[in-house]
Every structure is written in C-alpha cells, then in structure tokens.
Amino acid sequence: MTELVKLAKKGDKPAFDEIIRLCTADMFRIAMSILNNKDDADDAVCEAVVKAYENIHKLNDCKFFKTWIIRTLINQANDAYKKRNKIIYLHELAGEPRYEDAYDLGDDELSAAVSDLSVEYKTVITLYYFQDMRIKEIASVLKIPQGTVKWRLSKAKSKLKEKLSEAPPPKLKERVEKCEAI
C-alpha cells in the first residue's frame, strides 16, 4: 500500500481510489462502532475520504496512511456523534442497526455489552481487538498517551465484566442479612 500512497501523494487519482477501496471496509466498521447507524457511518466514511484526498499531500510518512485516515475518520465520526447525540432515532430505540452489523463476536450478550459501552471505550476496543492495532498506534490515532489507551482498555473490559455479571452486587443491608444467615 505504501507505494500506492506515494503515487497518490503525487496526485495519482487511480492510486488514491485503490487505497480507499482497500480501506473502506475497515473504515466503515470503525465508523459503525462509534455511530451505530449505517447512514451516519457511510457519511463519516465519505467525508473522511474527501478530507484525505484534500490533505494527502500533507502526509509526511506514507507508511502511516492508514493510521492517518483512521484518525481523520474517528474525528469525523466523533463530531457526527456529538451533533447527533441530541437526537434519538426511532430505529436505534428499536435496536437496529447495532454493533453486530460490523463485527460478529459470536456472543450476543457480549456484543450488546460492547455496543452499550461509551464511545471512548468502544473505540479502543474496536481498534485494539477488531482492527488489531497496537497500543502505540491507537495512542497515535486518538492522540492520547499510551497509558490512557491501556487504562481505557482495562476499564472497558471491567465494564464488560460488570455488564455480563449475573446480578448486581448486593446492597449493604442485604450483605448484613446474608452474613447473619451464615
């Protein structure tokens, strides 16, 4: 891909088109994981593509193209999410389309739990597990310290565990009663 990026930087339109076709699927899945809405995800991908085309000459190192375009996409998706957050779509309330439309975890409960995570946690889970990105790359994409990425991953997993636990922790009174019963 690096060779194609070099050509695209020089203004080779077919080369740019080819790179985008190679990246479209991953871009869509990432956008979908943030936005949970196909149309919004499509829009975010398209806008990211336009921005990438306009700014590709500014890319310093061709081998970081994918990191760069994913960062552009995530910014785009986050903006869309913030704008859209004030509106609740009926089809979202109806539970579709959801996270499952991008990744199949083979575990409906876990998939729903991931889907319900806040955007910041969902994003690191998506990039780390589903896009196989390294901590360092994620830090670069999200422009946050590596430690924060690690923490978000850890926190996201603990939230998933919480969600998947069978019952919430008992209230204090219930605990005392339980102890008395022992």
Next chain:
Amino acid sequence: MRSDIDTTLRNAKKIEIPDSTIDKVDIVLRGLKPQRDTAHTKTVNKKVAIIAAVAAVIAIMIAYPLLPAPINNSFTAQARAVLYHDIVLHSDTMALHTDGRQIEFNFSATREFGMWAGFYDGEHMYLSIALDVTGENIKSAEFSVTSGFFARQRVDSENVLIITLDEYGNESAPLIFGTEFESLGNRLTLEDMQAENYSFSLAVPFNHRLSFGGNSDHCLENLQVHVDVLFNNGHLQSDTIALDFGDGGAVISFSQDMGTLGEFSFYRMNLDEATLIPESVHVLPLRENFYDSFGRWRTEMHVWEREDRTIYACTVLFRNDGDEERYMFSMVGGNAVMPVIRLSANGNLIAMEYILPNEVARMFREYWVDSVYMLPEGWLDDLLDGLYD
C-alpha cells in the same frame, strides 16, 4: 460458563460491509477532481526547494569551520506523576543538544486541591508515573533515580484496581492501585516503559510520621529522575528531572493486613454494636489537616502507632451540620478493628479503637473488595457540591 472476554473479543469476525456503502464511496471518489496540476506545481516547487537546500548545504560546508559546533541531536524528556483527583504534576524538561547547551527548562507543578495517592508498603509510596522521551536520532534512553525505585504492575491483573478520574474531568490520569508490584530497581529503559499491559510506578520514600497536612513538612521525599539518552551517532546526553511533591498530604492505601486490594474507604458504623478497646483510648498527639478547607468541609487524617501497628483514621468535620466521624477498617488477628476519632468538648481529638461485631467482620472480609460505604446517602454529591460551589 462464559468464555474469557478477552479471547472472545480477539476472535471477533469482521462482517462484510453493505454494497451500498461501497457504492457511496465510489460515487464520492468519482466526484473528486484530479489534483495533477496542483501536484505538478508542488513538484516544481519541491525541486526549487531541493536546489535551494543543496545550495545552502554547500554554503554551510564551506563556512563550517567558521561556525560554532553544529546541533545534531536533541531530546525532550518528560516525567509525570499522578495525583489523587485531577491534579497532575508536570515536569517538562529540557531539550539538550550535542554541544551540551541547555536549551530550555520548564518545570511546573500544578496543585489545586487534593493529595498524593498510592500504595504504601511501610517505607515507600507507589505513585503512578509516566516517563517519556521524544526527540530525533535517539537509540535508547534510560531513567534512573538515586532514591526510591521503579516498579510495575499488570493492569489486566484481577488484583489491580484502577480508579478512574473521569468523573472529575480528567480521564488521562488514572489512579492504579494494587499490591502486586514488581520492583524494577532504580533504572528503567524507554523500552521497558513501552511494554503493554503494564502500569509503571515510582516508589517514593514516604515518611508518614512527618505529616498528612497541607500546612506542614513534606511527607514525600522530593526526587530527581535522571535520564541518559544515547543517540544513533554514539553521543550520550544526560539530564535531570526534578519531581517536587510539595507540601500536600497523602492518601495511602495499605493492604498488608487485608490481604487484598489496596483501597481506601471511609465508613460509618453504629458503635453501640462494637466493643471498645479501652487501652486504645488516648488524646491524639498530632492534629494536622489534609487541606484547611474546601467549601464547608474540613478533613483531617491522623496516624498513630499501637502494638506494632500504624493506625490511620480520617475524620471529616461538617462545619454546618455538626461533627461527624469516618473511619477506615483494618483486620487485626481476624477481628475487624475500626479506629475512631472524636472531637471532645474542649477541642481535643480523642483516638480509640473498636472491635466490630463478628458478622460485620465477616461481611468486611467477604466484601472488602467492593468497598462498603456506610456514609449518609448522597454524601458524595454533597462533597462534590462543596468542592465546586
């Protein structure tokens, strides 16, 4: 039994994306105008720039003997320790160049309210720390301390507790607690720091006897972190980062007696159900504030020694609502023992210990990890209201 979350996530399959998405992207691509002209102009400009740069290099080579030593390498090192709440101590230090000239030094410590927090092993307090080196031509970097040592813990361990600060508006400063620290000695390389799944701490000598107060002596020893940077051309440069912990108090987590997570929690308990240890009653010899005040609150942390144990207790005085007491449990020989501080009519603080009922001790042992709060409902909201009013 559900399979491991980590494994399930790793095994996720990517679903084919809809054709309509591909079609939309194709439409966008078709709509993009070719940039060949621009690219050509840029190429020409680039050629001019290259020729100018080559000319400049030739000129410099000719004039080289007349110039001072060239600057070849540079680095910037950074150390950051994490504080309780949203306070981060920054120590951004300097860029050094191969001629040994110090270019800039900037040290800033931010302290709004709050205190240091971390695990206390009886001698050292483990503060989460971030160390970083950025620059050009760096082959390796090594941090070292002459006092204290570096340690690390696995963030994915079940026995590591991560307390988030996002509710305080600073998510980039997680506090990580736990007792499973792996000592790394007094040296740490940049490669070590980049190891995934680990959080790094600096174990700082901590003298709890000196102070928990914001108005008295330092309880954390100020440290200097040295950084040695080896450049690709073989040059070695060094620098020192000062970590000044100031005069703030500290919240320590001590779990040696608990055998579980390091965690600090405050409790209220009906003392009529508990048994006073008569010999524990005494007037506290020291009285120092965590912070003088925040809003209508005043918090005091006290420490005293008894039977080879160090006892910590915290009391929060409600200025408007009368005196209240909060306590931290500890396990002593199978008993749940609670230190209590009372404010006497003459203004003295009386310290004492109670043995809690067995059922509470059992509950405590069983649910310690969950942290049982017995404070009045809404106390945290009240606290935060007081802070941000």
